[in-house]
Amino acid sequence: MPRLPYQLRARRNALIAVALFVTFIYYLSPSSPLQGNTARDEPESIWLQRLMNQNAVTSHRSTSSFNWSSVTPKYPPGKIRNLPKGRPLPLPAVQLKFPAETAAAAKRREARRKQVRDLFRKNWESYRKYAWMKDALQPLSGEYKDQFSGWAATLVDSLDTLWIMGMREEFDEAVEAVAGIDFGTSSSLTVNMFETNIRYLGGLLAAYDLSGRPILLQKARELGDLLYAGFDTEQRMPVDFINFEAAQEGEGLMVEGTVVSASPGTLSMEMTRLSQLTGDPKYYDAISRVMDVFYKGQEETRIPGLWPIYVSMLMPDVVSGSAFGIAGCADSLYEYLPKMHALLGGLEPKYEKMSRSFMEAADKAFFYRPMLPGEEDLLMIGTASVNDFGDVTLDPESEHLGCFVGGIYGLGGRLLGRKDWAEDLGPKLTRGCIYAYQSMPTGMGPERWNNAPCKSRKQCKWDEKVFADEKRMRREWATHIPKGFTTTKDPRYILRPEAIESVFVMYRITGRQEYQEAAWDMFTAVANGTATRYANAAVLDVTKAEYPLRQEDYMESFWLAETLKYFYLALSPPDLISLDEYVLNTEAHPFRRPQSSRGSHQL
Ligand SMILES: *[C@@H]1O[C@H](CO)[C@@H](O)[C@H](O)[C@H]1NC(C)=O
Ligand SMILES: *[C@@H]1O[C@H](CO)[C@@H](O)[C@H](O)[C@H]1NC(C)=O
Numbered sequence: 044m045p046r047l048p049y050q051l052r053a054r055r056n057a058l059i060a061v062a063l064f065v066t067f068i069y070y071l072s073p074s075s076p077l078q079g080n081t082a083r084d085e086p087e088s089i090w091l092q093r094l095m096n097q098n099a100v101t102s103h104r105s106t107s108s109f110n111w112s113s114v115t116p117k118y119p120p121g122k123i124r125n126l127p128k129g130r131p132l133p134l135p136a137v138q139l140k141f142p143a144e145t146a147a148a149a150k151r152r153e154a155r156r157k158q159v160r161d162l163f164r165k166n167w168e169s170y171r172k173y174a175w176m177k178d179a180l181q182p183l184s185g186e187y188k189d190q191f192s193g194w195a196a197t198l199v200d201s202l203d204t205l206w207i208m209g210m211r212e213e214f215d216e217a218v219e220a221v222a223g224i225d226f227g228t229s230s231s232l233t234v235n236m237f238e239t240n241i242r243y244l245g246g247l248l249a250a251y252d253l254s255g256r257p258i259l260l261q262k263a264r265e266l267g268d269l270l271y272a273g274f275d276t277e278q279r280m281p282v283d284f285i286n287f288e289a290a291q292e293g294e295g296l297m298v299e300g301t302v303v304s305a306s307p308g309t310l311s312m313e314m315t316r317l318s319q320l321t322g323d324p325k326y327y328d329a330i331s332r333v334m335d336v337f338y339k340g341q342e343e344t345r346i347p348g349l350w351p352i353y354v355s356m357l358m359p360d361v362v363s364g365s366a367f368g369i370a371g372c373a374d375s376l377y378e379y380l381p382k383m384h385a386l387l388g389g390l391e392p393k394y395e396k397m398s399r400s401f402m403e404a405a406d407k408a409f410f411y412r413p414m415l416p417g418e419e420d421l422l423m424i425g426t427a428s429v430n431d432f433g434d435v436t437l438d439p440e441s442e443h444l445g446c447f448v449g450g451i452y453g454l455g456g457r458l459l460g461r462k463d464w465a466e467d468l469g470p471k472l473t474r475g476c477i478y479a480y481q482s483m484p485t486g487m488g489p490e491r492w493n494n495a496p497c498k499s500r501k502q503c504k505w506d507e508k509v510f511a512d513e514k515r516m517r518r519e520w521a522t523h524i525p526k527g528f529t530t531t532k533d534p535r536y537i538l539r540p541e542a543i544e545s546v547f548v549m550y551r552i553t554g555r556q557e558y559q560e561a562a563w564d565m566f567t568a569v570a571n572g573t574a575t576r577y578a579n580a581a582v583l584d585v586t587k588a589e590y591p592l593r594q595e596d597y598m599e600s601f602w603l604a605e606t607l608k609y610f611y612l613a614l615s616p617p618d619l620i621s622l623d624e625y626v627l628n629t630e631a632h633p634f635r636r637p638q639s640s641r642g643s644h645q646l
Contacts (some may be wrong), residue, residue, distance in 0.1 A: 104260060104546075107457050109227030109291060111268035116275040117295030121311060124328040126318055129621035131388025131637040137457045137622040139554040155563055156614040161210050162570055162579075163607045167205070167213060169577040170197055170603075176220060181595040182578035191238055193230030193599075195220065200604035202250035202259075205630055207620060208611060214254070216403060221247070222258050226265045233284040236273050237306045241375070241630040242600060244270065244313045248320065249356040249632035258333075259534055267317045267326055268281045270310070272296075274329045280356035281333060298357040304350050307333050308376025309629060311383050316634045321384075334383075337361055338393050339377070341400055348404025350376065368426035369405050370445030375629040377401050378447060381455035385626040388637040398455055405448075410472065412503045413494030414510060415527040420503075421474040423494050424448055439496045440532070441479070443488055446541035447629075449473030454622065457552060465552055473549045476542040477561045482525040484588035486568025488542055491533035493517060495585050537581040538573060538598060540605035540631065547613040551622050562613035569606075605631035 046555055144152070166180075174180035174187035178196035181188055190196075198217055205214040244266050253261035272290040273281050274499040276298045283302045290296060311330045318327035339351060346351055349362025352372045369377055380401065384394040408427045412420070424445040426438045449472035456465030479488040495513035497503035514529045524531045550558035572592050573579040579602060580594040608631050612620055625633035 046384075049438055050353075054459045062260075088267055104225075105222035105261065107225050107227040107265050109289075111226065111265060111272060113269075114272055114275075114293045114438065116272075116293065117293055118275055118277055120274075120278060120279055120325070120332075123324050124331050124435050125314070125324045125386055126327050127390035129130050129390055131390060131639045132388050133639040134385065134458055135460055137454060137605060137615045138551045138617060141554055141617045143555060150520055152559065152614055155566075156611060158567060158570075159611045159614060162354065163208060163611070164210070165206065166578040166598075166603055166607070167201065168211070170201075170214075173577065176223075178580055179600060180598055181596045182575045182580040182598040183594060187598075189230045191242065192234055194224045194226065196242055197600040197603060199224070199246040200600040200617045200630065202246055203253055204603055204611075206250060207507050207608060209381075218250070218254070218256050218258060222263055224262060226262075226269050229287050233286055233290070234269070234273075235284055236270060236281055237283070237309055239266070240310050240606070241628060241632075243632045244317070245628040245632035246314060246604065248316050249628070249634060250632065251320065252316075252635045253544060259503055263317060264321055267314070267321075270314070271326060271329060276356075278356075278359065279329065280336070280359050281329075282308060282356075287641055300357050301353050301355050304352055304354045304361065304376045305373050307354070308350075308373075309379060311379050311628075312386055312628050312634065315383065315386055319371060319637075334393070338397060338434075341397060345433065346408050346427065346435060347406060348400040349408060365429045367408060367428065368445075369409055369448055370424060370442040374444055374447060377405070378451055381451065382460055382626050382628075385458055386634060388639065391608070394457065399459060402452065402455055402459075406468060408435060409437070409439060410468070410502045411496040413439070413475075413527065414497050414505060414513075415478075415494070416505050417527075419474070419478060420471065422468070422471040422500070423475045423477055423496075424472065425496070432445035432614040437496065440491065440493050440530075441475070443476075443479075443536075443539045443541055445488050446476035446488070446539075447544050448471075449476065449545035453545070453548045453552045469545075470549060470553070473558075476545060477565075480542060480561075480565050482527065483531075483585045483591065484486070484525075485536075485572050485582070485585045486564060487536040487572055487582065487585040489531045489533060489585050490537060490539075491531070492528055493530040493532065494527060495529055496589050499614060531586050534570070534584040534586045535581060535595075536569070536585045537595075538569075538579060538602040538606055540601055540609055543606060543609040543613060544631070547609045548622070550613055551617055554617075559613060562610060566610045601630060 054235045170180045173185045174197065176195045176198065177187035178189045178191045178193060179187060180197065198220060202214065202217055204226050205217060244263060247259050247263035247266065251263060258596050273285045273296065275290070276282060276296050280298055282296045283299045286296060311334055314326035314330040318324050336359050340350065343362045343364055346367050347368050350361050352368050353364045354361040372392060379400040380394050384398060387394065389395065409420045409424050411425055413423045423439065423441045425440055427435050428438065429435050449469050452464045452469035452472060456462065456469055476488060479492060480486055483489065495510055517529050543562060546562050547556050572582050573594070575594065578598055581593060581597045583593040620633050624636060627633050
């Protein structure tokens with residue numbers, strides 16, 4: 044089927060009347076094309092009607108059907124804390140002052156960057172054609188899926204990527220569609236706070252920061268008010284899942300007994316940015332209470348400086364657990380601490396203190412040098428558990444989700460003036476993930492793997508016997524995997540961004556060409572292995588180079604929001620989304636940082 048011609052949109056106004064009629068028919072018809080799950084093979088006439096439908100809706104409504112700010116909370120917050128006042132501090136520069144690029148280097152880089160944009164464009168066109176306004180396109184079947192309340196997750200998540208890649212016509216069309224999203228209804232009974240916050244709220248705020256389109260802030264505020272309802276609990280701690288109906292009725296919500304720490308810990312940047320942009324401090328107030336709990340508990344845990352993976356917002360209790368990690372389940376709790384320091388212009392000292400403390404402690408508890416046949420000097424990231432006697436045990440199991448950590452030591456190291464973090468730890472952690480990609484015969488890193496840890500980071504001689512013993516201990520997993528790895532426990536690559544994220548940050552900090560080369564190698568491997576007719580799909584086993592690779596009919600919105608954006612930025616001139624002007628949320632949505640020279644009102 045041909046892609047929808049742009050002329051159609053030009054003719055749209057003339058067709059509005061028809062479209063309204065079609066909308067009317069659609070609501071009457073139980074077998075409307077919107078209710079089917081496959082758009083791929085429908086006749087073009089139906090497909091065109093579908094699009095007119097959506098355009099008609101978006102042209103006539105921009106406010107959600109339920110006003111979330113009109114809900115009276117059962118548990119009122121009392122005194123509201125304001126954003127910190129004053130002139131933002133002049134924080135140290137994050138990015139290298141790049142020397143001028145030669146014409147030959149620029150030409151080669153631009154050719155590579157274009158390939159990233161072309162791949163994004165192919166994905167976007169498929170989403171637009173087969174999954175428009177749905178949460179996700181299914182990349183093998185061309186069908187679609189709603190898994191995040193049905194508010195067009197992929198569309199909202201992709202807005203700023205469209206802007207950054209200069210696809211302005213597509214951006215305008217998508218912004219127009221955002222006006223039609225109704226946060227007053229949800230495709231599921233409960234709303235996931237974490238995902239809604241990082242993908243939708245983060246996506247709207249960043250697209251607003253970049254473009255200044257008022258509708259984006261209006262929708263961000265509507266959604267922020269929905270998420271704010273998730274704090275209507277006895278102790279004003281957030282729930283993990285918002286019961287949609289109970290929240291609308293203002294009945295007050297019950298906090299879950301146990302949650303993963305990243306869940307309550309990853310609301311701070313978005314809520315803070317929303318307060319900064321709207322001038323309403325209530326969102327910042329809400330997350331400040333949560334971050335105070337983490338702040339007070341940080342040095343009281345079994346590994347001071349770090350929080351257990353499982354916490355309770357009911358008690359609340361963030362100190363008593365015994366399992367620790369900085370990858371999945373915990374990741375963005377840590378990630379947001381130095382980023383909050385940047386977003387608040389250094390005016391809230393808590394975030395700097397918490398950052399310094401966790402960065403010291405994580406280095407000791409989780410990072411280890413793996414024993415590798417080439418004796419490469421790099422670091423992997425494990426997890427740790429503590430027994431009742433306080434003994435800490437390292438589990439040398441790494442996750443792709445942990446690959447953001449190199450970038451955080453880069454960014455945090457610069458912001459906090461720790462050269463060793465930015466220039467030694469950050470690069471070694473980043474190289475650990477690059478190594479995991481390069482070692483696999485498909486050039487893609489696995490989701491989860493193990494190596495044999497060396498006792499010392501200084502000296503790590505390859506020892507065939509020690510390695511064989513270590514591998515034998517884990518033999519249930521060890522099959523045909525590359526030497527140096529004792530398992531690839533989960534050998535999938537599910538289009539995740541964390542490795543390229545750290546490569547991007549390291550490039551901006553150091554300017555070293557090796558990072559752009561690594562980015563390009565990763566991109567060519569990923570683009571090849573995950574390619575489908577419509578878009579890109581998760582692959583099931585990166586350890587087997589048997590083409591075509593086995594794939595899953597699955598494409599998360601973060602592929603367009605994060606992975607392709609980071610590939611693109613890593614190959615762009617360094618002033619595009621400079622890390623001295625923006626700080627990116629955990630879904631790669633850039634928020635504007637306050638500039639000390641512009642005065643405090645810029646917060
Ligand atoms: C939503 O409710 C609030 C509080 O009652 C009110 O100030 C606001 O104007 C309402 N918004 C809309 C769009 O009706
Ligand atoms: C990926 O690379 C393999 C091996 O070089 C090749 O056989 C295959 O056709 C490539 N696939 C795509 C989609 O480019």
